[in-house]
Amino acid sequence: MELSAVQYISDKQGHTTGVVVPIELWQRIQKMMEEKIPTQEANAWDTLQNLTGSLSAPSDWAEEHDHYLYGTNKQKTKQS
Numbered sequence: 001m002e003l004s005a006v007q008y009i010s011d012k013q014g015h016t017t018g019v020v021v022p023i024e025l026w027q028r029i030q031k032m033m034e035e036k037i038p039t040q041e042a043n044a045w046d047t048l049q050n051l052t053g054s055l056s057a058p059s060d061w062a063e064e065h066d067h068y069l070y071g072t073n074k075q076k077t078k079q080s
Contacts, residue, residue, distance in 0.1 A: 005025060009018040021029070036050070058068065066072045 005022050007020040008016050009020065011017050036054075058064070060074075061068060064074050067074045
């Protein structure tokens with residue numbers, strides 16, 4: 001079952017307002033989330049540690065976040 005099986009529901013302006021997900025896909029998503037969600041005993045540091053490496057981003061993400069989020073021009077790298 002692929003993501004193409006997901007059906008999107010939109011309002012009159014074309015904004016997505018909901019989704020219809022096949023039960024098999026929903027069960028897989030739930031299982032993945034259960035494996036990723038830390039237990040109640042975990043503190044904030046444990047939660048951050050568990051999330052480390054779970055997001056792929058360009059190497060210049062921190063410096064160029066406005067470019068990636070809003071499409072602004074990249075800032076010139078300062079030469080030392």
